[in-house]
Amino acid sequence: MIKYLLPILLIITTSCSLLAPTQRRDYHGRKERTTQRQHFTGVKKKVALLTFFNESPFGGQDLGVVATEELRRELQKTGQFIVDPMSARLFGSSKQVYSQGGSKLVQMTRKAKGEGVNFVVFGRIIEARVREKSDEVGFVRSTKSYSEAKVEIRIYDVNSNKEIYTDTLDGYADDNSYRFFKSDRNSQSKYRQDLLRYVTKVSVRKSIPRILDTAQKLEWIGRVAKIIGNNIYINAGRDSGLNIGDVLKVVTEGVDIYDPETGALIGVSKGEIKGTIEVVDFIGADASIGILHSGGSVHEGDFVKLY
Structure with missing residues (x-):
């Protein structure tokens, strides 16, 4: 009975493998896409992206620059925006806009319209911190770091002359690492800064779907x-x-x-x-x-x- 059963199983297995779709890969081993990427075919809106600022006591203005550049990259990746560095100079930095209560945006609206700007994006890092928990004993300590950032992003529509979007986004990360008890202070400082940069980027990326939804409601x-x-x-x-x-x-x-x-x-x-x-x-x-x-x-x- 067994000697007849084995050939039957072999035939069934072979036929199933023949029916299964073939996985095609290119020279580098990547699978072929089953569906083509969707490319934006509409008219791109021109954005003035103002440099963010960090009002938390940790991370310095480096986090403001990180948030700005991450948002710039993410907006450009969508293919739906032209981030114009020259137009941003009309409004100054995000810190200037906050300090003047938004009045500068209203004052510069007419000039921004002349530059073809559709909306202005500005914001700040409200909170950024790293908390660490380590073993109390041992030459080599196990340390777990918890980092978090809170980023506020606002959008001002130049054509309607009003703010149309505001949101606060949180980013979290934790990491396990082993460090020597007498690790130098510079490496610890760099490690914390890298964590703060990472969670700042995480916070910014969360805003992209919401910004896209808002932008779709605006006329070019x-x-x-x-x-x-x-x-x-x-x-x-x-x-x-x-x-x-x-x-x-x-x-x-x-x-x-x-x-x-x-x-x-x-x-x-x-x-x-x-x-x-x-x-x-x-x-x-x-x-x-x-x-x-x-x-x-x-x-x-x-x-x-x-x-």
Whole structure:
């Protein structure tokens, strides 16, 4: 009975292996993707990213720089934003914005619109610390480190002239390491700083899905930079994601609406549509040439939106 059973099992095993899908790998041993990566095909929004600051007593301003650069990398990886270093200089640092209660953002809004900035991202490290617990006895001690960071991120929409997003994100990490009892102080300090940098990055990365959700609700807005003859030059082009044949609507600048009792800014009205422009060519890395598609009386400085 057994001698007949073994060949049958061998046949079943062989047939199953033939039916199973073949795992294809490239020269480096990587598996082929079953689905292609999704690439962003819309128009990218221009972001002014202000340098974060660290108000906790640990980690120094190095953590502010780490948070800023990590957020810059993560935003650029999405393919949905152009992080413009020149535009950030209009507003200064995050610390300046906080110290002035956000009034500087309101003051610089008109100039930022001229630069084509869609929104401003700024923030701070509220808390950063490392706690350690080690054995009391022994030449070689087992030490467990617990690190945490709390980062606040805010987004100011230039076009609506108001803050549209604020969130506080926590990052945690713990690590087991063995250290000699008489380890030098410099290596301990570097070790703690590396942990603080890591949890700061963890906190920042958590914000990306929420920032994407917020950005999707905002309209992309560009400007008419120059008009020469029949050519209308737009301050966005190939790098921003515009395509030849895109039709843009030209709108006037909205009017600020204030509360008659408190004097506080309520919002900005929608501008009036003056006409449409068709993109016919690109100029430079990120500018385009359009011609009047419908309507008229287009002027330099007018706003353009996707039709």
